[in-house]
Amino acid sequence: xxxxxxxxxFSALGAGAAVATPALAADLNVTVEVPRLTVAEYHKPxxxxxxxxxxxxxxxxxxxxxxxxxxEDKGVKWLKDMRQWWRKAGRTMSFPADGLSGxxxxxxxxxxxxxxxxxPLKDLKPGQYNLVVEAARExxxxxxxxxxxxxxxxxxxxSAKGTAELGAVTVAVK
Amino acid sequence: xxxxxxxxxxxASMTLGGFxxxxxxxxxxxxxxxxxxxxxxxxxxxxxxxxxxxNELFYADHNPxxxxxxxxxxxxxxxDKIQNALTAKYRSTFDVQLTxxxxxxxxxxxxxxxxxxxxxxxxxxxxxxxxxFAEQVPAGAADLKTIKSFxxxxxxxTRDAPTTTVFKPTGKGLELIPVTHPNxxxxxxxxxxxxxxxxxxxxxxxxxxAPGNARYRATPGDFKVKTGADGSFKVTFPEAGLYWMNAVxxxxxxxxxxxxxxxxxxxxxxxxxGPGMGDPGAGQQGPATPLAGDGTSASxxxxxxxxxx
Numbered sequence: 001x002x003x004x005x006x007x008x009x010f011s012a013l014g015a016g017a018a019v020a021t022p023a024l025a026a027d028l029n030v031t032v033e034v035p036r037l038t039v040a041e042y043h044k045p046x047x048x049x050x051x052x053x054x055x056x057x058x059x060x061x062x063x064x065x066x067x068x069x070x071x072e073d074k075g076v077k078w079l080k081d082m083r084q085w086w087r088k089a090g091r092t093m094s095f096p097a098d099g100l101s102g103x104x105x106x107x108x109x110x111x112x113x114x115x116x117x118x119x120p121l122k123d124l125k126p127g128q129y130n131l132v133v134e135a136a137r138e139x140x141x142x143x144x145x146x147x148x149x150x151x152x153x154x155x156x157x158x159s160a161k162g163t164a165e166l167g168a169v170t171v172a173v174k
Numbered sequence: 175x176x177x178x179x180x181x182x183x184x185x186a187s188m189t190l191g192g193f194x195x196x197x198x199x200x201x202x203x204x205x206x207x208x209x210x211x212x213x214x215x216x217x218x219x220x221x222x223x224x225x226x227x228x229n230e231l232f233y234a235d236h237n238p239x240x241x242x243x244x245x246x247x248x249x250x251x252x253x254d255k256i257q258n259a260l261t262a263k264y265r266s267t268f269d270v271q272l273t274x275x276x277x278x279x280x281x282x283x284x285x286x287x288x289x290x291x292x293x294x295x296x297x298x299x300x301x302x303x304x305x306x307f308a309e310q311v312p313a314g315a316a317d318l319k320t321i322k323s324f325x326x327x328x329x330x331x332t333r334d335a336p337t338t339t340v341f342k343p344t345g346k347g348l349e350l351i352p353v354t355h356p357n358x359x360x361x362x363x364x365x366x367x368x369x370x371x372x373x374x375x376x377x378x379x380x381x382x383x384a385p386g387n388a389r390y391r392a393t394p395g396d397f398k399v400k401t402g403a404d405g406s407f408k409v410t411f412p413e414a415g416l417y418w419m420n421a422v423x424x425x426x427x428x429x430x431x432x433x434x435x436x437x438x439x440x441x442x443x444x445x446x447x448g449p450g451m452g453d454p455g456a457g458q459q460g461p462a463t464p465l466a467g468d469g470t471s472a473s474x475x476x477x478x479x480x481x482x483x
Contacts, residue, residue: 087358
């Protein structure tokens with residue numbers, strides 16, 4: 001996709017979104033493993049969870065975990081470090097974002113269910129997508145893990161594993 | 175400057191039949207830059223800048239850039255101020271507070287005139303601003319020759335979503351028109367920009383890119399691209415990092431020695447009173463020599479950052 005000045009965030013929804021028939025009321029079940037890291041200075045990672053369309057644009061943002069309670073800067077200062085998401089979606093959004101913003105999560109598996117009947121997935125057209133989990137950690141690294149899924153009908157779980165900042169990510173439409 | 179040398183100087187900034195003269199990049203070229211600590215930002219925060227004229231990019235190893243002429247243009251087009259400014263031995267530093275979302279332009283834009291004329295049988299020389307020219311050079315001076323230059327040196331930072339108000343052309347000198355936004359650059363992706371010269375497409379213009387951190391490479395890594403008929407060009411940044419971008423458009427008499435990059439008369443920094451280079455009048459002994467003819471020069475420099483994918 002050409003990186004022009006146009007806002008590219010919602011291009012995947014496009015004109016079709018208004019007339020798209022609602023997808024079946026399947027939900028997107030996601031498990032994200034936040035790895036336990038033995039480092040001198042540990043901060044829980046900022047994480048964005050978003051849906052990437054085949055043209056690499058962001059079709060939907062599902063969750064953003066960050067430190068919205070930070071007295072210093074309300075946590076937004078580090079949002080740009082989730083830089084793929086920031087470029088494709090985050091920078092045109094305002095924070096905190098209703099239904100998306102959440103606190104950072106502790107190490108361990110985090111089970112999430114995103115409803116297909118409401119919120120950002122309600123108007124997602126059936127098709128092939130990537131679920132992207134992108135993590136950035138203060139005084140740590142950055143990593144994005146992509147898991148393909150088909151939206152529109154229930155499917156088998158798929159998963160991928162990060163190497164440093166993220167553990168296993170599992171996605172199932174059911 | 176002898177006639178022969180002048181010819182060389184002109185040739186150095188031209189291409190012959192599409193063949194780019196393989197001049198070695200002058201290692202001694204003093205390049206002016208304003209380098210931000212970050213270009214893509216979220217939330218209401220501050221950005222720090224270093225500004226210097228140096229050999230290596232982006233190490234302050236020669237002269238500080240004078241900050242008198244540095245102007246901050248806010249996303250809404252209003253003029254903002256630099257804060258905590260300091261000019262040290264080799265570099266200047268300052269901060270800008272990003273109080274508004276959008277793209278900020280931080281830079282200098284200065285006009286300069288070099289002139290020679292004859293007065294009472296003696297050759298007189300002038301170099302300075304158009305305002306001083308109007309005051310100091312007599313109207314209708316005999317044998318008046320001028321080289322008019324316009325130099326820009328700038329950088330961009332964006333808080334939240336990029337905006338384009340600060341790129342509104344003024345029609346003066348060389349100006350960068352974004353097709354790809356300068357704060358939306360990623361290594362390995364082609365970016366497209368366009369140059370205007372006095373408001374019109376700057377065709378066939380050589381644009382030099384020099385990556386930072388040259389100290390840690392065996393070769394500097396500079397490369398050139400050329401603008402098309404519409405003034406536009408494509409560039410792919412091979413690696414993430416800061417890049418120094420420079421283009422110079424000259425016509426007529428150049429009044430300077432060979433060397434294809436940098437600024438016109440007035441110095442690569444483009445800042446009023448900034449350390450200059452290539453002033454043939456400087457340090458001259460004996461009677462002043464006249465300019466050989468009229469000329470114009472427009473230079474554009476920007477410090478850009480390409481991010482990792």
